[in-house]
Amino acid sequence: MRLTYFLLSIMLLLYGLIIAKDFLYPLAFGILISYLLLPIVNYFEKKGLPRIAAILITIILAIILTGIITVFVLKRISLFMDELPLFREKTISHIEELQHFIEGEFGIPAERLKNFLLSRIFDIGSQSGKVFSTTTGTIFVILMQPVYVFLFLYYRTKFAYFFLKVVGRQNRMIAVGVLREIALVVTRYMLGVATVVLILCVFNSLGLLIIGIKFPLLLGVISAFFSFIPYFGNFIGGSIPFVFALLTMDSSVYAIRIAVFVYFIHFFENNILSPNIVGNNVRINPFVIILGLILGALIWGLPGMLVAIPFLAMLNIVLKKVPGMQPYVYLLGTRGTRRHALTIENLRRFAAGIKSKWRKNNFSNTKSGEK
16 A cells, blocks of 8 residues: 555656646756855855845846857857758758668658658748747746746745754754755756856867867857756757758768767766766766656656756755665665776776786696696
C-alpha cells in the first residue's frame, strides 16, 4: 500500500507539473535568476543601501546587460533575414543534390524525398499560429521575470522564516543549514554556468570566424547559450551552425570542420572550463543528471532542461537532512564510483599496477632462464 501511494503521488506530481507548466516554469526561472543576482544585492545592502534600492539597481543593471545582448542578436538576425532568399536557393540546390545521391544509392524516389525535406525545412506558414502563440507566451514570461525576481529577493527573509516555522523549533538549526547550503550551491552553480556561457560565446564566435562560416557572431552566441544545458547543450547548440553550413555553404568541408570544432569545444568545456569554474557544486552523478534532463524535457520542454539540474541539487540537499532518505542521497550522489572514475589518480594507480606486473613477469622469466 505504501508503494502504491508513493507511485500514485509521483504520477499526480508529474501530471500537476505538466498541467501547470505555464505558471510554474516562469517561477522556476525567477528563483534561479534571483539566486544569480543575490550576491550583487547582498553587496549593495552591505554598502548601506536599502533592500528595495539594492534590488532595483541590480535588476536595472541586469536588464541593461540583457538589452545589449538582445539588440546585438536582433541586429545579426536582421542581417541574416536579408540574405534568407539566397540561403533558401542554396538549400534547395543542396537538397536536390542529396536526393539524387540517395535515389542512386538506395532507390528512394527523388521527388518524394525532396517534398519531405522541403516540407520540414520551409513549412513556416502552416505553423504561424503556433509560432505566434509561443512567441507571445515567451514575451509575457520575459516581461514577468523582473517582477518575480524583485519579489523573491525582497521577500527572501520572509520565505526563510516561513520554512523555519514549517519544520518546527526542534529542526530549526537543520533548516537553517539547508537554506544556507541551497543558497550557496545554487548561486555558485548559476554564476559558474553563466561565466562558462560567456566564455563559450567568445570561443564559438572566433572558431566559426576562423572556419569561414557566415554570421559567426550570431551563430556562436546562439550555440553558446545552449551550454546552460549540461552534456547535451554543446551538441544541441553546435548542430545549429553545422546544419546551417551543410545547407547553405558551397562545400560540405565547412560542416565537417564545424563538427570537429564542436567536439573539441565539448571536450574543452567538460574537462577544463566547467570543472574549474562551475566546480563540483551540484554533486549529482551524471546518470541522474541525464535522466533529469530527459524528464525535464518531457515535462516542460526546453525550459525543463534549463531548470532541471539546479532543482535536482536543491532536492539532494533537502534529502540529506531528512531521516530515512540516505539511500536516495547515495543514489543521487557521486559516492561509490570513485575508484572506477577516469581521474588522474586512478590512471596513475592503473599505470603503477601494469608496471608492477611487468616487473614481476620479467623477474619470473629471468629466474626461469637461469634455471
